[in-house]
Amino acid sequence: MPKKILIVDDSAAIRQSISFILQQEGYETLEATDGLEALKVLESGPTLDLIITDVNMPNLDGIGFIKKARELTPFKFTPILVLTTESQGSKMNEGKEAGATGWIVKPFNADKLLGIVKKVAE
Amino acid sequence: MEQNSSRRTLKLAGALNIERASSLKAELAAALSASSEVFADLSAIEDLDLACLQVFYAAHKQALARGKIFHFTGSVPGRVVRRLSASGFLRGSPDTAEDFEASLADF
Amino acid sequence: MIDKFKSAFKEEAFELLSNLEDIFLELESHPLDLELINAAFRAIHTVKGSSGMFGYDTISAFTHEVETALDHCRDGTLSVTTELIGLTLKARDHIRRLLDFEEPVPGEIIAEGEALLARLLAYIAKAGPEAMASAPAATAATPNGKEASAKKAGNAPAPVPGESETYRVRFRPKSGIFRDGTKVLNLLEEISGLGQAENYPDTSMIPELDSLDPESCYCTWDSVLTTTGGENEIHDVFIFVADQAEIGIERIDIASRINPGAGTKRLGEILVERGAVSGEALREALSSQKRLGEVLVEKHIVSKPQIESALMEQEHLKKVHERGEGVAATIRVASDKLDALVDLVGELVTLQARLQQTALGLKDAAISSITEQFERLISQLRDNTMSIRMLPIGSTFNKFRRVVRDLSSELGKEAELVAEGADTELDKTVIERLGDPLVHIIRNSLDHGIELPEAREKAGKSRMGTIKLAAKHSGASVLIQVSDDGRGLDRDAIRNKAIERGLLQPGQELQDKELYNLIFEPNFSTAKVITTVSGRGVGMDVVKREIDLLGGSVQLDTARGKGMTVTLKIPLTLAIIDGLLVRIDREFFVIPLSSVDGCIEMTKTELSTRGERRIIEYRGELVPYVSLRKHFDSSGEEPGIEQIVIATAHDARVGFVVDQVVGDYQTVIKPLGRMFRDVEGISGATILGDGTVALVLDVNRLASMVQREAGRKLAAGA
Numbered sequence: 012m013p014k015k016i017l018i019v020d021d022s023a024a025i026r027q028s029i030s031f032i033l034q035q036e037g038y039e040t041l042e043a044t045d046g047l048e049a050l051k052v053l054e055s056g057p058t059l060d061l062i063i064t065d066v067n068m069p070n071l072d073g074i075g076f077i078k079k080a081r082e083l084t085p086f087k088f089t090p091i092l093v094l095t096t097e098s099q100g101s102k103m104n105e106g107k108e109a110g111a112t113g114w115i116v117k118p119f120n121a122d123k124l125l126g127i128v129k130k131v132a133e
Numbered sequence: 134m135e136q137n138s139s140r141r142t143l144k145l146a147g148a149l150n151i152e153r154a155s156s157l158k159a160e161l162a163a164a165l166s167a168s169s170e171v172f173a174d175l176s177a178i179e180d181l182d183l184a185c186l187q188v189f190y191a192a193h194k195q196a197l198a199r200g201k202i203f204h205f206t207g208s209v210p211g212r213v214v215r216r217l218s219a220s221g222f223l224r225g226s227p228d229t230a231e232d233f234e235a236s237l238a239d240f
Numbered sequence: 241m242i243d244k245f246k247s248a249f250k251e252e253a254f255e256l257l258s259n260l261e262d263i264f265l266e267l268e269s270h271p272l273d274l275e276l277i278n279a280a281f282r283a284i285h286t287v288k289g290s291s292g293m294f295g296y297d298t299i300s301a302f303t304h305e306v307e308t309a310l311d312h313c314r315d316g317t318l319s320v321t322t323e324l325i326g327l328t329l330k331a332r333d334h335i336r337r338l339l340d341f342e343e344p345v346p347g348e349i350i351a352e353g354e355a356l357l358a359r360l361l362a363y364i365a366k367a368g369p370e371a372m373a374s375a376p377a378a379t380a381a382t383p384n385g386k387e388a389s390a391k392k393a394g395n396a397p398a399p400v401p402g403e404s405e406t407y408r409v410r411f412r413p414k415s416g417i418f419r420d421g422t423k424v425l426n427l428l429e430e431i432s433g434l435g436q437a438e439n440y441p442d443t444s445m446i447p448e449l450d451s452l453d454p455e456s457c458y459c460t461w462d463s464v465l466t467t468t469g470g471e472n473e474i475h476d477v478f479i480f481v482a483d484q485a486e487i488g489i490e491r492i493d494i495a496s497r498i499n500p501g502a503g504t505k506r507l508g509e510i511l512v513e514r515g516a517v518s519g520e521a522l523r524e525a526l527s528s529q530k531r532l533g534e535v536l537v538e539k540h541i542v543s544k545p546q547i548e549s550a551l552m553e554q555e556h557l558k559k560v561h562e563r564g565e566g567v568a569a570t571i572r573v574a575s576d577k578l579d580a581l582v583d584l585v586g587e588l589v590t591l592q593a594r595l596q597q598t599a600l601g602l603k604d605a606a607i608s609s610i611t612e613q614f615e616r617l618i619s620q621l622r623d624n625t626m627s628i629r630m631l632p633i634g635s636t637f638n639k640f641r642r643v644v645r646d647l648s649s650e651l652g653k654e655a656e657l658v659a660e661g662a663d664t665e666l667d668k669t670v671i672e673r674l675g676d677p678l679v680h681i682i683r684n685s686l687d688h689g690i691e692l693p694e695a696r697e698k699a700g701k702s703r704m705g706t707i708k709l710a711a712k713h714s715g716a717s718v719l720i721q722v723s724d725d726g727r728g729l730d731r732d733a734i735r736n737k738a739i740e741r742g743l744l745q746p747g748q749e750l751q752d753k754e755l756y757n758l759i760f761e762p763n764f765s766t767a768k769v770i771t772t773v774s775g776r777g778v779g780m781d782v783v784k785r786e787i788d789l790l791g792g793s794v795q796l797d798t799a800r801g802k803g804m805t806v807t808l809k810i811p812l813t814l815a816i817i818d819g820l821l822v823r824i825d826r827e828f829f830v831i832p833l834s835s836v837d838g839c840i841e842m843t844k845t846e847l848s849t850r851g852e853r854r855i856i857e858y859r860g861e862l863v864p865y866v867s868l869r870k871h872f873d874s875s876g877e878e879p880g881i882e883q884i885v886i887a888t889a890h891d892a893r894v895g896f897v898v899d900q901v902v903g904d905y906q907t908v909i910k911p912l913g914r915m916f917r918d919v920e921g922i923s924g925a926t927i928l929g930d931g932t933v934a935l936v937l938d939v940n941r942l943a944s945m946v947q948r949e950a951g952r953k954l955a956a957g958a
Contacts, residue, residue: 118292
């Protein structure tokens with residue numbers, strides 16, 4: 012059964028490209044444009060192997076989303092990766108404290124992305 | 134309720150991961166209080182993570198402490214064997230449940 | 241493939257930038273509105289992230305600085321002013337413009353961006369806090385900015401990149417590690433993937449089922465990993481769990497742990513190193529006759545898993561060690577141990593010489609036979625020991641490459657160093673002492689030999705000059721040549737300089753070779769401009785002095801306009817040489833046999849009749865000689881018959897008058913103490929079989945003095 016990954020980012024370009032890279036590797040992907048929409052996806056009850064979320068998003072940002080997701084029983088232990096940039100060292104801490112498993116520093120290439128996904132989700 | 138002297142086999146299936154750890158603990162605890170010999174059949178599992186592995190170790194320790202028996206049965210899937218070997222729980226590549234149990238570190 | 245997302249990215253970016261313009265304009269009238277500041281930051285942040293992803297590195301880099309500025313506005317360290325808004329608007333426009341270019345972006349556009357950024361950064365530096373310093377990067381790697389609580393390897397020597405190293409990895413996850421979705425077994429699998437690994441889990445903390453919290457972690461690991469990847473790769477495995485685990489990475493120094501008897505480290509040592517047991521408890525346990533592991537467990541000093549984990553390490557090290565033996569059959573030895581060995585061999589050689597002498601006196605067939613065998617063995621032992629001290633000269637060549645590179649750019653010249661015979665072996669002390677002279681020669685070539693690129697072109701040469709460093713064996717010596725393809729020596733300039741310096745009488749004519757050798761005289765320099773490099777005339781005389789001390793010789797060949805070659809002839813070893821033992825009064829001297837031609841006798845009257853001339857005929861050649869008695873101010877009467885040892889130095893013969901030639905002598909050379917360092921004509925000392933000290937003559941040096949004196953006398957007489 013292919014692993015299912017939810018990608019949360021307000022940039023369609025980033026969302027789509029991550030999705031594309033993961034699909035090439037045989038992963039199944041879902042997309043959401045911000046934290047609120049992502050929560051709706053979680054509430055619809057999919058089995059997820061990984062969530063990748065941006066930090067800065069309108070409506071509900073990544074940190075808020077992670078906190079809420081961890082409160083939902085099915086996603087208590089789901090690996091979550093936050094997308095950050097080099098300059099946002101503090102976001103890694105905030106993300107970890109909110110319950111994220113790790114982080115991906117932007118910009119990244121396909122190899123780096125897949126390496127981290129494999130590390131936390133396989 | 135089965136007899137105390139009875140033997141009970143739990144046929145486990147699917148991915149035994151952290152999400153399953155609580156229910157696995159409950160299942161094993163129930164079986165161990167009801168039966169004197171409990172067997173966990175791993176042949177149909179897809180995965181085994183540290184959380185569930187700990188549950189098996191805990192069940193084994195409890196069985197020993199109470200004069201009961203807890204064993205594995207069924208052949209263990211290769212994926213699980215590989216994962217446990219890489220993390221140091223298994224020495225060698227056992228293919229029967231007996232070998233598996235014998236090779237499991239400190240089990 | 242990713243290209244099809246580029247248009248999506250651009251569309252998105254256009255939209256964000258158009259929003260950004262509105263936001264900035266509104267911000268100007270509401271500079272304290274945090275919502276607006278956040279919105280601006282978010283927009284810029286998104287542009288930065290996605291531009292980087294799609295290969296618009298220029299945009300990404302540029303945007304990064306704008307983002308930093310806005311970040312300062314967010315955390316209140318930089319206030320929003322009209323001036324700042326003006327700058328950020330310009331920045332926005334620049335990003336919009338950059339979107340019309342594909343990489344590589346034209347230089348002038350990048351320059352515009354840089355000018356803009358400079359103004360922005362200058363503004364932040366002025367208006368912000370220590371904004372510049374706290375800017376980007378560094379904060380990245382680990383959460384809380386703390387270096388994963390890893391302990392650095394103790395006092396083991398630094399690892400060599402690319403070579404496989406063995407590490408002890410301690411991984412103690414906190415009980416809550418599952419709660420952020422970390423899959424602990426993955427980490428151990430990753431460790432296994434890095435190399436040859438032995439992971440040892442400790443399951444002893446897992447409680448009985450009833451008291452088990454199924455969502456807590458109870459296991460810890462000790463791993464031993466042999467990898468070529470280095471410590472950072474191991475840290476990377478644990479990068480996300482630095483806050484959820486105690487991680488210790490310690491390099492195990494394999495070399496120091498192999499004890500010859502047991503093959504690998506003992507269990508007790510490993511336990512003490514891991515802090516599982518104190519040294520005292522270990523000694524106590526060792527005093528009982530049972531197996532160490534059992535005793536320690538029985539006494540509850542260490543747990544069974546601790547013992548097993550330590551045994552596992554022992555096993556791993558044994559494996560690595562065995563594998564290692566098959567591959568590289570070399571070991572490293574501290575050089576002082578080697579020196580001590582040479583000293584001991586030297587003493588053996590000395591003692592053997594005495595034994596031989598005594599045996600000769602005894603005339604006992606049995607003793608003589610043993611003495612001969614003994615001599616053969618010692619000679620083999622000597623050769624073997626010497627060969628251990630041999631190193632390829634190439635190990636120092638890199639240093640010279642650096643000299644050429646740095647110096648040529650300093651002088652505005654173009655030059656490259658070509659090395660030949662880098663694997664030629666020489667005694668390590670010789671190699672060490674050759675370093676400085678070679679640097680001087682190479683500098684001299686670069687400074688005086690190699691012309692400026694334009695001059696070379698005019699002379700029909702390539703702009704790039706070549707300095708060749710070549711080494712090769714030649715009998716018991718090694719020849720080292722430094723050649724350049726520069727302008728060569730200027731005979732007339734040298735001659736004029738020599739006269740000016742008083743090294744040459746105005747009318748005096750010298751052979752080319754003799755003339756060129758003058759550049760090795762102290763304070764000789766023909767450079768018209770004094771450069772920082774070699775113009776002060778220190779250098780070449782130092783070369784000569786050093787090479788003389790090594791018992792070697794320097795030769796110089798040159799062709800005007802074509803270049804110059806300096807050839808150093810160096811004895812293979814300095815430690816033990818075959819020498820000729822001579823006596824003057826009650827003092828003994830050793831003359832290196834390699835430079836001895838022969839010996840002749842001469843009566844006192846013969847000597848005195850020759851008076852001041854000090855020239856003797858040897859095989860039809862007039863040879864100048866020196867009385868060592870006079871040279872070293874020895875006391876005592878000259879014997880009726882003296883002997884003259886004829887030696888060759890610098891391709892010329894010279895005679896040394898001594899009281900008696902004692903005979904061949906294997907000489908173990910000891911370096912001279914400070915007291916003798918300044919005595920001219922002595923290169924070392926040795927201890928004779930009976931304990932007397934004999935000085936080793938520096939034939940080259942003495943010969944130069946004699947020849948110079950003879951030359952002066954000739955000139956004076958003429």
